[in-house]
Amino acid sequence: MGDVPRGPVSSSRETAQNRDLFAVELMGLKRRGCCVLVTGSVSERVRAAQSRRLFGESDTSRQRILIFTEQASSPTAQYLPDGIPSTHPSVRILDYTDLVADMAGDISSSQQSLADVDPDTPESMTGLCVLLCDPVCDAVPSDSLPPGELRLGITTLGTLVETDGLSATRAFVRSIRSDILAANGMGHFHFPDDPDPELLAALDPVIDIHIELRQSDDVPEHRWHLLGTEHSTGWLRL
Template sequence: MGDVPRDPDSSSRETAQNPDSFAVELMGLKRRGCCVLVTGPVDERVRAAQSRRLFGESETDRQRVLILTERASDFTAQYLPDGIPSAHPSVNILDYTDLIDDMAGTTSPSPPFSPTDASPDTSGSMNGLCAHLCDPICDAIPTDSCCPGELRLGITTLDVLIDTDGLSATRAFVRSIRSDILAVHGMGHFHFPGEPDPELLTALSPLIDIHIELRKTDDVPEHRWHLLRTDHSTGWLRL
């Protein structure tokens, strides 16, 4: 289980009566399909390191879809696992940085997010960047011959979509992609650099199964996992 946290420390909220319950719950999410929100005030190399774990070890059969939504600020950042080059047959890279640069300069400021937009009954609609990106990304998700957990999809950042299209449109975008990911029992992860504000978490939490926080302590990257809609969390673990 190399792409998930191991040995939660003593600050974990695991119960002493069932110390393996976190791992059991996490494996269930992976079998059913799930989506992960990754947040934290860390540099791109740390975010890329988390993606490498989520994309799965090189010796494991995966279908990896990497969506680039920002230009690399650090060219040493490597999102794919060691031993998996960008030309590997398991990898499909969708690079939308040019399109995003072009559209970001022509879009109007995004509308404010209303708390009512977070209601599970609100379908929302996509516009701008979200509408341009959604169909090609969904088309890149294989629809057959996928074993549970085989599909791994990652988006390098959602913040440009939120900045240009707003939270409501971004939420509709994530919902649509989530539907296709779960249809093949895959795992998708979405980065949001920095500390998420309450509005973001309110908007996306109904669509997210796992929230991973990132930080650096004494220059050591760490991650903390929360399995939403359960009481399972880890303490801070070395990444």
């Protein structure tokens, strides 16, 4: 399956049993529904490659929702699997780049730094999160779907964190997560930078999988962590 990491899990000392346990845990998350945080200071090309895997292969039945919250430097189709254009009936595109840019400019003077936000702060959405939450949630099918059929991706949470803060961003993800899980789906959210510990702590309650991205000698790689477990992979070629 295109979204499951291929290759050995962790180092050569890990046993086949550990690899099997990782695969079983991952498949369980996919059946129940889950949310994925994708981080790393890499190019948009690498982030898009990870999205293509998470959106599922073109020959599988999927409902794909791609949400732009920043101006893409490449065509929409780069985030979608090969053979799945943006006009494909399985695809819905929500483009909020202009809204996000306008709002970010209006409220940049009041932005919160990551270090100023307590991860345990009570949640309430503000600013951009309020404007985006309802239309994004409305795009998610209200009926339960076969496990893993719904795939939703948001190109970046970065601007939401910068303008609204961590507490509001967590509330935003939590609201979307509720609808994704009700549909037995998988959602992924990019944070296109190396995350601060505060961000990971704040989003931990609403994220099931953390995928790290990097480029090693110009080769894109990813590393998966199943949160709440001891299961992780080593760095694998993307």
